[in-house]
Amino acid sequence: MTISAVGHPPFAVAVDLVILTVRRDSLCILAVERGEEPFLGMTALPGGFVHPDESLPQAAARELEEETGVAKVHLEQLASYGDPDRDPRMRVVSIAYLALAPDLPAPVAGTDASAADWYPIDALRRKDLAFDHEHILSDGVERARSKLEYTTLATAFCPREFTIAELRGIYEAVWEIELDPRNFHRKVLATDDFVRPTSKTTTRTGGRPARLYRAGRATELYPPIRRPS
Amino acid sequence: MTISAVGHPPFAVAVDLVILTVRRDSLCILAVERGEEPFLGMTALPGGFVHPDESLPQAAARELEEETGVAKVHLEQLASYGDPDRDPRMRVVSIAYLALAPDLPAPVAGTDASAADWYPIDALRRKDLAFDHEHILSDGVERARSKLEYTTLATAFCPREFTIAELRGIYEAVWEIELDPRNFHRKVLATDDFVRPTSKTTTRTGGRPARLYRAGRATELYPPIRRPS
DNA sequence: ATAATAGTGTCTCTTAGACAATATTTC
DNA sequence: GAAATATTGTCTAAGAGACACTATTAT
Numbered sequence: 001m002t003i004s005a006v007g008h009p010p011f012a013v014a015v016d017l018v019i020l021t022v023r024r025d026s027l028c029i030l031a032v033e034r035g036e037e038p039f040l041g042m043t044a045l046p047g048g049f050v051h052p053d054e055s056l057p058q059a060a061a062r063e064l065e066e067e068t069g070v071a072k073v074h075l076e077q078l079a080s081y082g083d084p085d086r087d088p089r090m091r092v093v094s095i096a097y098l099a100l101a102p103d104l105p106a107p108v109a110g111t112d113a114s115a116a117d118w119y120p121i122d123a124l125r126r127k128d129l130a131f132d133h134e135h136i137l138s139d140g141v142e143r144a145r146s147k148l149e150y151t152t153l154a155t156a157f158c159p160r161e162f163t164i165a166e167l168r169g170i171y172e173a174v175w176e177i178e179l180d181p182r183n184f185h186r187k188v189l190a191t192d193d194f195v196r197p198t199s200k201t202t203t204r205t206g207g208r209p210a211r212l213y214r215a216g217r218a219t220e221l222y223p224p225i226r227r228p229s
Numbered sequence: 230m231t232i233s234a235v236g237h238p239p240f241a242v243a244v245d246l247v248i249l250t251v252r253r254d255s256l257c258i259l260a261v262e263r264g265e266e267p268f269l270g271m272t273a274l275p276g277g278f279v280h281p282d283e284s285l286p287q288a289a290a291r292e293l294e295e296e297t298g299v300a301k302v303h304l305e306q307l308a309s310y311g312d313p314d315r316d317p318r319m320r321v322v323s324i325a326y327l328a329l330a331p332d333l334p335a336p337v338a339g340t341d342a343s344a345a346d347w348y349p350i351d352a353l354r355r356k357d358l359a360f361d362h363e364h365i366l367s368d369g370v371e372r373a374r375s376k377l378e379y380t381t382l383a384t385a386f387c388p389r390e391f392t393i394a395e396l397r398g399i400y401e402a403v404w405e406i407e408l409d410p411r412n413f414h415r416k417v418l419a420t421d422d423f424v425r426p427t428s429k430t431t432t433r434t435g436g437r438p439a440r441l442y443r444a445g446r447a448t449e450l451y452p453p454i455r456r457p458s
Numbered sequence: 459a460t461a462a463t464a465g466t467g468t469c470t471c472t473t474a475g476a477c478a479a480t481a482t483t484t485c
Numbered sequence: 486g487a488a489a490t491a492t493t494g495t496c497t498a499a500g501a502g503a504c505a506c507t508a509t510t511a512t
Binding site: 011056079080084 | 237238239240241242278279280281282283284285306308309310311312313320322324451458
């Protein structure tokens with residue numbers, strides 16, 4: 001083939017978002033009901049077409065804000081999906097982004113999506129999703145699960161101040177397992193600047209008051225917190 | 230914004246390839262000299278536009294074959310790059326793929342690239358590359374380095390039969406460090422089905438004959454082979 | 459014999475994970 | 486006090502890395 005400035009097939013380029021949070025001890029994802037064809041009425045991931053003059057991360061951040069009203073969450077590129085028939089209208093390549101958010105208030109109904117809402121992952125997996133969004137969702141969840149092992153990203157799911165038990169709850173919800181509270185506690189505090197203590201405590205988890213922490217500067221987790229296989 | 234079947238800005242979609250191998254104990258990458266504008270005469274990663282009816286992996290495999298003549302190597306999606314001004318001609322989103330290949334004969338001159346050749350990574354990093362290919366290259370190298378830790382991908386760099394020392398040479402070249410031959414040997418054999426022994430030996434590495442192995446079925450490496458920090 | 463590399467064994471230190479024990483709340 | 490959770494400590498086993506030692510070839 002020849003690389004030239006003319007004669008390439010036209011593509012549309014979109015971003016799709018896998019926006020995860022933990023609510024009521026379950027890993028949840030933000031999904032919308034499609035308001036038009038194709039896949040009218042079906043559940044789908046939020047997303048939309050990239051504007052002519054914005055970068056891919058900008059497009060992802062813009063869509064995120066449109067859907068959730070929240071701007072300051074962790075956003076990273078997940079993967080791209082471009083099978084020729086993934087959109088019946090035309091050739092669309094979609095770049096998926098992964099966002100991890102603290103437990104947000106019910107999202108504002110998006111301007112272009114009838115009903116944006118949080119769904120537990122397991123429930124959503126039993127439904128048919130529009131396009132290849134099941135595939136994207138699986139990739140996103142697996143990425144999130146994997147990243148908890150060797151990065152400090154679990155704090156992205158937490159509010160600004162949190163207890164070690166709440167942080168453990170993130171791991172338990174995302175991995176769908178139980179962790180030993182004592183070993184987890186020791187492990188987190190052993191990792192340099194994973195969390196920073198405040199002088200406050202809380203009894204919101206019941207029992208003896210727990211110290212409140214904030215996220216530290218560390219990003220890598222070494223040694224990692226292994227996900228039991 | 231509105232999701233509709235009309236009115237999206239047109240994009241061109243391309244694939245770029247980070248094709249790595251190990252030659253003479255150095256991590257090398259396949260690069261081409263651009264035969265036309267923009268960036269005429271500059272060094273670039275191989276790649277090209279996606280055809281209307283092919284999937285992204287198909288496009289990557291096709292470009293790989295066109296550049297190297299080799300089809301059966303590991304290929305995985307790396308990331309996508311779509312800054313509005315990354316290509317001066319038009320808006321182009323490029324999906325980068327990472328390929329790990331055994332030490333191949335000098336690649337056939339591609340039909341669309343004047344001079345495809347292997348370059349040691351360190352040498353290429355000192356040159357200016359076309360587009361944002363320096364960035365893509367860095368991401369690809371980092372991905373490869375990282376994957377050696379927790380997958381068996383190092384065998385993708387090896388010929389069909391190899392010695393443990395040759396496998397170690399892959400790690401040493403990619404990570405640019407030295408590993409203890411004895412601990413490495415023990416570690417590789419301790420991982421279930423990482424490598425499978427043949428009945429053959431070779432003396433091509435000098436000294437006592439070494440047993441030849443082939444890649445096993447394992448893909449994950451657990452416990453991982455840690456890259457010294 | 460000497461040099462070179464292959465392969466095995468041993469020791470020490472760190473970490474994971476099981477779990478005992480203590481601390482501080484609420485009811 | 487009983488129940489619940491927080492936090493610290495202890496023990497054991499597995500793995501990492503340092504390195505001694507033996508094995509088998511070429512020269």
